[in-house]
Amino acid sequence: MKASRLLLIIVLLALGVAAIVFATRPNSQNNTANTQEAKQEIIKPIIVTTLFPFYDITSQLVGENAEVSLLLPPGVEPHAFEPTPQDIIKIQEADVFIYSGDVMEPWVASIVANIPESVKVINASDGINLIESTDDHSHDDEHGHEDEKKENKSGSNLDPHFWLDFNNTIIATNTISKAISELNIVDNNNLDQNKNNIVTALEQLDTDYSNTLSKCTNKTILQAGHRTFEYLARKYNLEYVTTEELSPNSDTSAQDIAKLVQKVRETKAKAIFSEELVEPRIANTISSETGVPVLELNGAHNISSEQFQAKTSFVDIMRKNLENLSIGLECK
Numbered sequence: 001m002k003a004s005r006l007l008l009i010i011v012l013l014a015l016g017v018a019a020i021v022f023a024t025r026p027n028s029q030n031n032t033a034n035t036q037e038a039k040q041e042i043i044k045p046i047i048v049t050t051l052f053p054f055y056d057i058t059s060q061l062v063g064e065n066a067e068v069s070l071l072l073p074p075g076v077e078p079h080a081f082e083p084t085p086q087d088i089i090k091i092q093e094a095d096v097f098i099y100s101g102d103v104m105e106p107w108v109a110s111i112v113a114n115i116p117e118s119v120k121v122i123n124a125s126d127g128i129n130l131i132e133s134t135d136d137h138s139h140d141d142e143h144g145h146e147d148e149k150k151e152n153k154s155g156s157n158l159d160p161h162f163w164l165d166f167n168n169t170i171i172a173t174n175t176i177s178k179a180i181s182e183l184n185i186v187d188n189n190n191l192d193q194n195k196n197n198i199v200t201a202l203e204q205l206d207t208d209y210s211n212t213l214s215k216c217t218n219k220t221i222l223q224a225g226h227r228t229f230e231y232l233a234r235k236y237n238l239e240y241v242t243t244e245e246l247s248p249n250s251d252t253s254a255q256d257i258a259k260l261v262q263k264v265r266e267t268k269a270k271a272i273f274s275e276e277l278v279e280p281r282i283a284n285t286i287s288s289e290t291g292v293p294v295l296e297l298n299g300a301h302n303i304s305s306e307q308f309q310a311k312t313s314f315v316d317i318m319r320k321n322l323e324n325l326s327i328g329l330e331c332k
């Protein structure tokens with residue numbers, strides 16, 4: 001008897017909940033149709049960006065006033081990226097094309113040379129001095145290693161990862177904002193407000209990095225991956241050792257791994273950092289060799305599909321990096 005009465009109560013409760021859910025549920029089909037109609041009516045300017053940081057900044061600057069797209073498919077490694085014929089058409093048909101610079105994207109030069117005048121081209125690294133990598137891998141040259149290895153794709157030793165110095169990201173934000181303001185895509189008051197919000201968030205990030213990273217027991221970032229964080233390391237007075245050069249290199253040598261293993265022991269490191277969007281195979285090897293855990297440092301060149309869906313921002317990625325740095329470098 002007791003059991004059947006309990007069952008009855010459960011059934012009644014379930015019916016009650018179902019009734020409330022149906023009563024409060026919005027008519028989602030109609031909403032979608034309305035939104036689609038609204039979208040078709042307004043033809044928005046099209047902005048094509050290459051790397052994630054500038055996609056994120058531009059999206060925040062223009063809000064709903066333009067259609068911003070990221071040329072690199074989510075998860076794709078940008079150093080080896082070459083645009084497809086469809087990508088080139090996409091750039092040629094855009095109103096604005098924003099790229100990160102000629103060192104990171106040497107393929108842009110030939111596209112820009114043949115681009116219609118109607119496309120406004122913005123180089124996000126305008127006015128920014130790229131640093132020269134101080135990578136000590138260059139000593140290898142004396143022992144007959146190929147020169148190509150230490151260089152990035154454009155053949156120089158300039159480091160293209162300038163967005164990892166937040167002052168540079170602010171300069172790029174101003175450059176993009178100024179160029180967009182000349183196109184009258186967004187009401188200039190809104191644009192200014194959006195720009196100020198981004199700059200404030202980046203300044204806060206710099207302050208937080210500065211405060212946290214000045215209190216670390218360990219001052220060396222050891223990363224299994226390519227040389228991405230030199231801007232950040234220099235800015236906050238940290239040493240930076242990696243297994244690869246300025247571009248990802250699939251054939252990391254046993255020597256490079258041994259060097260990092262030795263550094264883990266020498267510096268009594270508490271973590272080895274991996275990079276984003278690749279299997280942390282080398283990091284795991286060093287981890288099992290030394291017993292220290294692997295933590296990710298995300299260079300934000302590009303994001304994964306999951307992060308894209310979740311609307312992860314550049315600042316979100318940098319906050320997670322600071323958390324991991326704080327653990328790995330024991331910042332009090």
Ligand SMILES: [Zn+2]
Nearest residue numbers: 079228246301
């Ligand atoms: Zn890189």
